[in-house]
Amino acid sequence: MELDVSRTIKWIKLANEKIQMNKDYLTTLDQPIGDGDHGINMARGFQAVVTKLDEEDYQEVSDVLKDVAMTIMSKVGGASGPLFATVFLKLTNALKGEQIINQKQFAIGLNEAVSGLKQRGKATEGEKTMVDVWSPIADLFQTNEEVDHSSILQTASNALEKVKDMMATKGRASYFKEKSIGHLDPGAVSSYYIFEALAEV
């Protein structure tokens, strides 16, 4: 797996398409154990991201990721806004200066992103949040020399499967305690779309 500017832009645009397509679904997921705005937040934010990417010319992958991060930060809001902004900002910083990102570099970036995410949200694995998708994916890249598309998909969907059975202890879903078990976490699902898009570009 390798990322250059154009492939990074394609990745984010495809992620946006998936989010727009699943906007209502993400909102529906946020209704029983949240406040019913996740799809709206993500759709608004990623639309703005794509608009921004179309306006600029990029030399470096990290420049793309920085605009992704900053646009998410100022357009998404809620809990997911600063958290997604944090992961993309950490990726940006880890990948700065490189024209083409190889898998090893991306693995390091993801690792940093997950640490930043966990620190920002004071959450760890198993608390039924987006961490439970980002963390296994980071592990996948960390522990495999050659990550192919199907393994990304496989890991992401396994992660979602597990998230469903977790009891939330962070975010809004934590208010529902045991009742959160059996529900998907909306931020985990939108994270899944991001990696599904990565697998497909």
Next chain:
Amino acid sequence: MELDVSRTIKWIKLANEKIQMNKDYLTTLDQPIGDGDHGINMARGFQAVVTKLDEEDYQEVSDVLKDVAMTIMSKVGGASGPLFATVFLKLTNALKGEQIINQKQFAIGLNEAVSGLKQRGKATEGEKTMVDVWSPIADLFQTNEEVDHSSILQTASNALEKVKDMMATKGRASYFKEKSIGHLDPGAVSSYYIFEALAEV
């Protein structure tokens, strides 16, 4: 037709029974062209009337009617409260001093009642109000030596029939102008029950 104290009390109690039985119906009639409280108002007021009548011993018909009037005045509210209070107060005054009311006396009383009602409400015949039941009944007593029960019933139900086709120009129903045509007037219907009760005692 003759009225003594006991028959007057029976009349009012029977009217109350009919109003209680038709409370929801009267309220329903008040919904499309009014504010949906007429049944509630009348049921509350006439229940209080009966409670009052049960507490007192009466020597004269006019004493009964006075308590009916005063209780209606303080318990019904809305437009119908002062208007029904007025008719019973006018009846009271007209029949004062008599042990037994004969038809002629009752006719005079009704006449006074209708004048008072029209004056109080600034309404006349044909404006789709309770006047359109009270007035034909007063006429019936005025113009016939011997008023029997079926003629009261007949007159009252003919009056209701006509009320339906009138356009309201007084009371809340007047806000609906042409749209009030085709609806029964709730105060006319409760007036009908009062005369139906009179016909049955």
Next chain:
Amino acid sequence: MKKIINDPDQVVQDMVNGYIAAYPEKVRLIPNTLVLARKEAPIKGKVGLVSGGGSGHEPAHAGYVGKGMLDAAVAGEVFTSPTPDQVLEAIKAVDGGEGVFLIIKNYTGDVLNFEMAAEMAEAEGIQVEKVIVNDDVAVEDSSFTTGRRGIAGTVLVHKIAGAKAESGGSLKEIKQVADKVVANVRSMGMALTSCTVPAAGKPSFTLKEDEMEIGIGIHGEPGIERKPITSADEIATELTNRILEDIEISKGNNIAVMINGLGATPEMELYIVNEKVQGILHDNGIHVYRTFVGEYMTSLEMAGISITLLKLDDELKTLLDAGSEAPAFRS
């Protein structure tokens, strides 16, 4: 019917008790009535102000009892004018020797019950004057019919007459200024949903998911026209224009604007409507002196709004701005 109540037949009594419990230092209950009066009433040398009507319009009318506004409010049953004996008790409770002024909304029931009470009070030697508010332009103004209804504009009559009374105005002066407000205030409302009188248990009417009622009153009575829901801007335009057709408000005139929620309308929507109303007024060169946005005269849990415009002169401006300590209208 979903309501947070105990007994449908006791809602007014329970509410009045809860109101007294909230402001024990400001209001008192006249024993054996549903009349709430200012704690310090009757105030010697001041004209007493009494308003009231059916319940279900909260904060009207008790919320307007307080220094600078009403001296007493009479609560009838839900949407039902209070009875004359109750109004009489209110009049007696606030008469400080200078007479009592009644603010009445133009409904047959309110007019009859308040007028009968006024006659009784006069028989007891209390001087009484009154104003009948009829600000609703949805209804035709005709002397052959009941005429226009009194709706949210009534609150501005409370405010201005109240300020006049507080400043020591005589019964005659209060009557004059109240008449001036009535001559210059116009309102119109609309609704997205109906409401349910607790004792009735079912809604007064029903609207389809895409329908609204234009020209709604404040008693759950249907409006003048039922049609498909339009945008906030179109609704604001329709109501404002209907008002401006009814009353001459010229370029350069000063007015007060009230955007009133009917009960279930999110305040967000009131401000969205306000933006458009202010835009229309601005485009007409009309100067908005003050704006009031909130729930002032409601219809239980009805979703909807009314718009009120009041043309101001210097006297009305001063009285509108005067202090009020009524819980529902602080200024």
Next chain:
Amino acid sequence: MKKIINDPDQVVQDMVNGYIAAYPEKVRLIPNTLVLARKEAPIKGKVGLVSGGGSGHEPAHAGYVGKGMLDAAVAGEVFTSPTPDQVLEAIKAVDGGEGVFLIIKNYTGDVLNFEMAAEMAEAEGIQVEKVIVNDDVAVEDSSFTTGRRGIAGTVLVHKIAGAKAESGGSLKEIKQVADKVVANVRSMGMALTSCTVPAAGKPSFTLKEDEMEIGIGIHGEPGIERKPITSADEIATELTNRILEDIEISKGNNIAVMINGLGATPEMELYIVNEKVQGILHDNGIHVYRTFVGEYMTSLEMAGISITLLKLDDELKTLLDAGSEAPAFRS
């Protein structure tokens, strides 16, 4: 979805515009933001107070901007915490050199966005302090989880911290008194109906005709327990007792009571609930110093209520009574 709006995606912008149009002499809009600030902010020598959160809670938060309360309010999208750049703009707009105090409700989103803004502001040399309000006893107070939510009690934090700031309190003193309020305020809510986020177009959850949710938040999230509707007295008792189990309020203590409507609840019902709450407190020998009944922190058009109790000492009493000119909290 029945709403009086123009475009579901523009409701917050339209509302903010309508708000400014209503009180042009009191508030101003920080250009290119959804931040409303006191006209005269920044005020030299005074600590600036900033609050905010998702929209849909009106009159929170803009309604509390005014002399004696907030200096600025940040409006997020409906039920969505505002972004850090917006909060930063608010901080910058109200910093009069003595620092800025942030009042944050305890939601992951609000905490993260406000904290990031605070970090940015500090990087620009502005001193920032904050309080995190978590008054909702329906949620467990645990350091392993997100913990309790901030709901209507936040309004009393605005009021008291605002009075402290207005009286010239330092950032540290404001922080102290705000912490004291948070330590002594508890709330709990319930709902009869859900609400609809305009951009979502359908209700967040649905309740059957005979059901209610106990322990509801203010974002249309379902509550803690769903059960058959009981009477106003039983609801008042359940919520009040849950609060009294959570915080020690002893015989003779002075408290403030807030009965808050969630949006569609007729004010009548709030007073009915108030009567019972006051009765319970009275029976426990607790002295109610002040009562607030109305819509203070809503959830769009949700029908329901919350009850808030705040234990008072002399300092809190004085600050609670201090003057406020915020449109939604006049005293």
